[in-house]
Amino acid sequence: MGRFTRGFSGRGQKERDLRLPPGQYDTGDRWPVLTAEVTPRVDTATWSFTVDGLVAKPATWSWDEIHALPASTFAGDIHCVTTWSKLGVNFGGVSIDTLLGAAGVQPSATHVLARSSTGYTTNLPLADVTGDKAWVAWEYEGKPLPVEHGGPARLLVPHLYFWKSAKWVSGLQLLDHDEPGFWERNGYHDRGDPWLEQRYQGD
Amino acid sequence: MIDLVTDSGPRSSPWQNAKVVGIKEETARAKSFQLALPEPAPHLAGQHYVVRLTAPDGYTASRSYSIASAPGDPRELEITVERLEGGEVSTFLHDEVAVGDELDVRGPIGGWFVWEGDVPALLVGGGSGVVPLMAMLRYARLNGKVDLVRLVVSVRTPEDLYYAEEIAGPESALVYTRVTPAAFPRPPARLTPEDIPQPIAAGTRAYVCGSSGFADAASHMLVDLGVPAPQVRVERFGPSG
Ligand SMILES: Cc1cc2nc3c(=O)[nH]c(=O)nc-3n(C[C@H](O)[C@H](O)[C@H](O)COP(=O)(O)OP(=O)(O)OC[C@H]3O[C@@H](n4cnc5c(N)ncnc54)[C@H](O)[C@@H]3O)c2cc1C
Numbered sequence A: 001m002g003r004f005t006r007g008f009s010g011r012g013q014k015e016r017d018l019r020l021p022p023g024q025y026d027t028g029d030r031w032p033v034l035t036a037e038v039t040p041r042v043d044t045a046t047w048s049f050t051v052d053g054l055v056a057k058p059a060t061w062s063w064d065e066i067h068a069l070p071a072s073t074f075a076g077d078i079h080c081v082t083t084w085s086k087l088g089v090n091f092g093g094v095s096i097d098t099l100l101g102a103a104g105v106q107p108s109a110t111h112v113l114a115r116s117s118t119g120y121t122t123n124l125p126l127a128d129v130t131g132d133k134a135w136v137a138w139e140y141e142g143k144p145l146p147v148e149h150g151g152p153a154r155l156l157v158p159h160l161y162f163w164k165s166a167k168w169v170s171g172l173q174l175l176d177h178d179e180p181g182f183w184e185r186n187g188y189h190d191r192g193d194p195w196l197e198q199r200y201q202g203d
Numbered sequence B: 001m002i003d004l005v006t007d008s009g010p011r012s013s014p015w016q017n018a019k020v021v022g023i024k025e026e027t028a029r030a031k032s033f034q035l036a037l038p039e040p041a042p043h044l045a046g047q048h049y050v051v052r053l054t055a056p057d058g059y060t061a062s063r064s065y066s067i068a069s070a071p072g073d074p075r076e077l078e079i080t081v082e083r084l085e086g087g088e089v090s091t092f093l094h095d096e097v098a099v100g101d102e103l104d105v106r107g108p109i110g111g112w113f114v115w116e117g118d119v120p121a122l123l124v125g126g127g128s129g130v131v132p133l134m135a136m137l138r139y140a141r142l143n144g145k146v147d148l149v150r151l152v153v154s155v156r157t158p159e160d161l162y163y164a165e166e167i168a169g170p171e172s173a174l175v176y177t178r179v180t181p182a183a184f185p186r187p188p189a190r191l192t193p194e195d196i197p198q199p200i201a202a203g204t205r206a207y208v209c210g211s212s213g214f215a216d217a218a219s220h221m222l223v224d225l226g227v228p229a230p231q232v233r234v235e236r237f238g239p240s241g
Helices: A063-067 A096-103 B088-095 B127-142 B212-224
Strands: A048-053 A059-062 A072-079 A084-095 A111-116 A121-125 A135-140 A154-156 A169-175 B015-027 B030-036 B048-054 B060-066 B077-082 B102-109 B121-126 B149-155 B172-176 B205-210 B232-236
Touching: A048 A096, A059 A063, A059 A096, A072 A135, A084 A096, A096 A135, A096 A169, B030 B088, B048 B077, B048 B088, B060 B077, B060 B088, B060 B127, B077 B088, B077 B127, B121 B127, B121 B212, B127 B149, B127 B205, B127 B212, B205 B212, B212 B232
Parallel strands: A048 A169, B121 B149, B121 B205, B149 B172, B205 B232
Antiparallel strands: A048 A059, A072 A084, A084 A135, A111 A121, A111 A169, A135 A154, B015 B030, B015 B102, B030 B077, B048 B060, B048 B102
């Protein structure tokens, strides 16, 4: 504590934006791409999204079917564990509540494991994807979500670090336990709350 | 299917106060920093550290830097940083940090973009993306595993090549995109499929690292050459639009 880096004063920041969680900086107009896999080409003609696991009845939507559900939008900020944040962004898609409602969540479910068409997975407490806090998003600033940012559709859980917002999302599995996903097995935090700086296991 | 369960990833790595014990100019725009840690931790080739700068008012800036030194190398931990004009942390490390300074670091981090010498590895790096691949090459050379490794590095000009006096070898190939050394057989051009050493042995895992544009081009090229997409591990550095 109280130890600072000789000669460092920061990039002449003005007032620090209160929307920035600790240790984050505003990336401005840029949107860095951080993906550990080959960017897949996902065809909306064969695209589907499935909710399964501890549900009353597994449910699957095609691209057209999911677009027929009530639209929902998010306006706010996103935060990457590599310390950039992007402030004041807009996404459009469908609320996870709508999807879980259709499948019927069993009372024993406590967590979800999100999966992508690439095989990427990420785990989340059920409470973090319900209550209008999470979406399957296919629009960014009113336009189709670009493929490098997870298009045609990604999970969007903006109140957690962005690796939780699985790109190219293809489904959610309801579980009665927490099951570490891809980055979580590789040293990253199971929950990932940026305001608590839950970056790595043990934080 | 991506499925990697590793116990070697960090469980909890505390911040440490590293001492800068050496600085080497790799190119006009890249410097390597040798760091001595109070509590050295073993790392895997491909992992990175987080470097945190703290201003007197408590403001902090943290960025990730790949480890260039090989696991098991008894010398100091090495990172290599490219100076990005206008970049907050990289310009500070380049312009202000001197031997004897202390830096807060945390690591090693990452359990995916790592090579443990267990499978054939095809390493494809662009620019500063060579850094984690250099740790893999050094590890292979130190442990008699060079037969498992093929490295292709793409740089703009000979002056942009990191680790220039060390990187050459039968296992490594260089691609110059703008200017080549005198009498270099290949004309300057971006990476093409012919630059990838072939045939690619069955069971090869590819590691692609560089800017997002380079990583996309190279990873799709490898898939087109028959490497299964799940066998291509990608790490993207730096800015993008
Ligand atoms: C896992 C991992 C490993 C990495 N390993 C390495 C490594 O080994 N070596 C290495 O050199 N890098 C590495 N990086 C990249 C590194 O972490 C930093 O991103 C990089 O050094 C830039 O940080 P910076 O603070 O200098 O620049 P930043 O301040 O983050 O800015 C980045 C660039 O964007 C520009 N910029 C900043 N703000 C704006 C704006 N508002 N509008 C337009 N442009 C802007 C800057 O001028 C600069 O060119 C790694 C990244 C990751 C994720």
